[in-house]
Amino acid sequence: MCEYTYSNGKKCRRKPLKGSKYCSLHIPFEEGELLYGEKIKEIKRRAFEKALERGVRNFEGVQLYEVMIAGKDIEGPLIFRNSTIGRIVIANSKLKGLTLINTNVESVVVIESSINFFYVNGSTLYGLSLCSVEFSSSILIRNSSIKYVMLNSVEYREAQITAEEEYGERGRMAGRVELSNLRGVRRIAINSRYPLIKRLAEELGIEFNRKRKPVRIHMLYIGGIKFDESPRFKRQVRLYINALIGGLTIENTSIPGHAEVVNSRIRYPEFVHVTVHNNFVLKNSRFYSDETWNLTFLPNLLAELEVLGFIVIENCLFNNPYLAEVFYRIARTTWERSGDKEKADEYYYLEMIARREKLLHHYLRGPKTPRRIFRLFEVFFEWLFADLTCKYGTDWRRPVFLWVSLVLGVFPLFYYLTRSVEVTNSFFDYVYFSIVTATTLGYGDLHPVGVGKMIASVEAIFGMFMWAVFLTVFARKYMR
Numbered sequence: 001m002c003e004y005t006y007s008n009g010k011k012c013r014r015k016p017l018k019g020s021k022y023c024s025l026h027i028p029f030e031e032g033e034l035l036y037g038e039k040i041k042e043i044k045r046r047a048f049e050k051a052l053e054r055g056v057r058n059f060e061g062v063q064l065y066e067v068m069i070a071g072k073d074i075e076g077p078l079i080f081r082n083s084t085i086g087r088i089v090i091a092n093s094k095l096k097g098l099t100l101i102n103t104n105v106e107s108v109v110v111i112e113s114s115i116n117f118f119y120v121n122g123s124t125l126y127g128l129s130l131c132s133v134e135f136s137s138s139i140l141i142r143n144s145s146i147k148y149v150m151l152n153s154v155e156y157r158e159a160q161i162t163a164e165e166e167y168g169e170r171g172r173m174a175g176r177v178e179l180s181n182l183r184g185v186r187r188i189a190i191n192s193r194y195p196l197i198k199r200l201a202e203e204l205g206i207e208f209n210r211k212r213k214p215v216r217i218h219m220l221y222i223g224g225i226k227f228d229e230s231p232r233f234k235r236q237v238r239l240y241i242n243a244l245i246g247g248l249t250i251e252n253t254s255i256p257g258h259a260e261v262v263n264s265r266i267r268y269p270e271f272v273h274v275t276v277h278n279n280f281v282l283k284n285s286r287f288y289s290d291e292t293w294n295l296t297f298l299p300n301l302l303a304e305l306e307v308l309g310f311i312v313i314e315n316c317l318f319n320n321p322y323l324a325e326v327f328y329r330i331a332r333t334t335w336e337r338s339g340d341k342e343k344a345d346e347y348y349y350l351e352m353i354a355r356r357e358k359l360l361h362h363y364l365r366g367p368k369t370p371r372r373i374f375r376l377f378e379v380f381f382e383w384l385f386a387d388l389t390c391k392y393g394t395d396w397r398r399p400v401f402l403w404v405s406l407v408l409g410v411f412p413l414f415y416y417l418t419r420s421v422e423v424t425n426s427f428f429d430y431v432y433f434s435i436v437t438a439t440t441l442g443y444g445d446l447h448p449v450g451v452g453k454m455i456a457s458v459e460a461i462f463g464m465f466m467w468a469v470f471l472t473v474f475a476r477k478y479m480r
């Protein structure tokens, strides 16, 4: 009998290999290679396949060069415990589940397959790659050491719930991808490029759909990740999320490089105790939240998400202005800290628009009390005087352009059309009168009549106001 003792105290009942105390599955690589040379690979491969055919699903303490499951439909979850495996490849297959507990694997690749659940705990992996995979329960990678985690075109497909699967946590766990308490991580990537997978697929003759689909799940939870701190990865994008549709929570994680969220549709983005040491880029994405989320989570976001580099928000949509305001605000503060006032101003402007929309949103709903109507007027005047004239003080060209076009164009035209300035010889006189009025010089050589008095009053107020605006904007821009 093989000498291997399982953790439940029972002994392995397989026949030992000739010259060894262990069977073909349990014999250590070195001993096997000493006894059988290269042939040990074939021996182990056959032994594993045979065991699989006989219906063995639970492997403990095995040492295998490769686990290759291609084009199979396997009932019952496949479990590896306390094992050492070179590579696990699952392709074009249907699996009930795959579990790795306290197991060492160089790489795990699942391609073009469907799986109920995938569970890794206490294991050591170099790379984990799921490509074009459907799952019906959850993917949980916990308490392990993994260098690269890649998910491409992974989709949650709700399955019929059978009685035995109906347990308390199911509702919460279904559709969840969890990466928690991982160590030595170099990169977590959702829908990144996958040249290695393509090469592997060609090498092994695996058919797979190259058309990329978004990762569509209920929730991506990333928590307690200890990234590899070595400086040669410092400048890399450590967390790359592309084309993710679903919820996103990141917790207790300090990312030593960059983080990116692009082309995604994120429901309830939550960052709890997260630090990004480099830049955080949000691009071409949409973010959704609802009232409860706004109340419970949003107020804490500013304290919970710390970005030491810049936050870049480009071409993003937020389903409500509360969310937009907070995101633009944290983006603005990162640029202000670095002294890039121009960029900070861009985000300040977006923040103010969001804030105005938030107020509008708030006062348009509910009963129209006098106070609310008054507030609506306030919002309108804010738009008129602060936004329209100078983009909340961030744009000095706008007041100049407004002043020039109104004083030299629009007002003279009004005077001309209404013939409301006395003793004029040419259109230039109207322009001259307009300038004298707007600058409140008022020589009195020309004077308005009839409706012209009203237009001149408006113009005088406009001129004074714009002068103040221009000075403010100019000072804000160059004198700080």
Ligand SMILES: [Zn+2]
Binding pocket: 002, 003, 004, 012, 013, 014, 022, 023, 024, 025, 026
């Ligand atoms: Zn054995």
